[in-house]
Amino acid sequence: MDLWFTEFQTKNVGITLKTTRTLYHEQSEFQDIAIIDTVEFGRMLALDGLVQTTVRDEYIYHEMIAHVPLFTHPAPRRVLVVGGGDGGTIREVVKHPVLEEAVMVEIDGKVVEACRQFLPETSSSLSDPRVVLKIDDGIRHVKESETCYDVIIIDSSEPIGPGAGLFTRDFYQSVYRALKDDGLMVAQTESPFFNADLIRDVYRSMRDVFPIARVYMAPVPTYPGGLWTFTIGSKKYDPVAPPRVDAPLPATRYYNREVHAGSFMLPKLVADLLAP
């Protein structure tokens, strides 16, 4: 018998993955959580039926959401990750020796529990002594923080369900206040093929709130359209001309200096979205 997991990325296009085992399947207070072994992409976390992370391709997303902002800031000592319950972003954040504290605020404790049990490659750095894990509402945590963080990473799920409030201009204003005077933020901002309006709106909001706003891209095979965007809002440092170009690189599989630069070189269809 073959069991196939199919995510309908829109009403009219799906990705289908051959599976071998369902290791975990529970409804939390917030969402449907499943951890399933797929043949092609290894073990996968799906929330409400949407692929969040697979062992085979998660490194691209996690390296790019973490190292691009962290190599833009000259000394990212205090970092906040909002969301990111699988732990993959934290795993990349703790690779920076200058880091003193990484706070992770994930709203759904059951996601963290499931990933700790079944996705050790992704979640193991959650037990790093510099990591403070809070199961809480990231929006509230950010609102209650002031001039605290060097870098804030919004590693959210889709802009529906628990992630929706993380894509608003009000939230970016809270993030601005929670950052130190030379801080910067990054958010995952979906697919240029399927979410062009969202990318334009987020970019405009960040440009209103921060003196510097930039969009960069990376491929993620298991995400809709295979291509993903990230948007940076920064008070001082421009990610296109990062100060730490000479810093030693941690062990990575996707991120390097060339990709840092190249990921901001946007094709016309994305550049046009961001035109004034």
Place this chain on the structure above:
Amino acid sequence: MDLWFTEFQTKNVGITLKTTRTLYHEQSEFQDIAIIDTVEFGRMLALDGLVQTTVRDEYIYHEMIAHVPLFTHPAPRRVLVVGGGDGGTIREVVKHPVLEEAVMVEIDGKVVEACRQFLPETSSSLSDPRVVLKIDDGIRHVKESETCYDVIIIDSSEPIGPGAGLFTRDFYQSVYRALKDDGLMVAQTESPFFNADLIRDVYRSMRDVFPIARVYMAPVPTYPGGLWTFTIGSKKYDPVAPPRVDAPLPATRYYNREVHAGSFMLPKLVADLLAP
């Protein structure tokens, strides 16, 4: 009733597209040819069940396989396209005013006929007066050409079936001889996630045959993994430092100067493949 087209990109992962109509479905001497209307990606050409081109995303592939080499050569007057039966590559080639003749050699006349009838947005430039269309074996045509072309574009299907002979070192040696003394070639070279060995082998072969070999990348949502590679072999001009940086750009939707540069900035997983 819903009809879904599913391509199994490997044995264990598929893309599935909701369809509305099958406009054409025939077995040619070489392959199974289908033209199908999909809801998400518009009209699609599939060969042997594999997506070749959809109206919604074909421009990325066609612009990148054509304009990167054509803006690398200072005066691409004579251009050969091997394969490319849908006409999309030729559509981009004829946008260069310096072009005098574009020869297209496609092995399967039925593909050209079907695309002329059902994919006019892609195929219409096949009737440009500078285009010479030959229904013939591209390998033989290249073998019989000597010091003829400024740029040769290998717009092949997968390295199975009729396209297999286009991925060999012998073929690249024939291409070398068919190029003028400052000519260059490009070939589509599949996915870094699913065809890493092929990319490494093609790159090594081209590096043996040409003084300059380079790999670049572009996203294609309907291709396996969503990310595609192209490999250039060049006798004189380096695509990373193209001579025509000041030439006016034709109307494009993906290609621009930034993307030309950025597409050669390879992530570690691809750069490592190409290390000596």
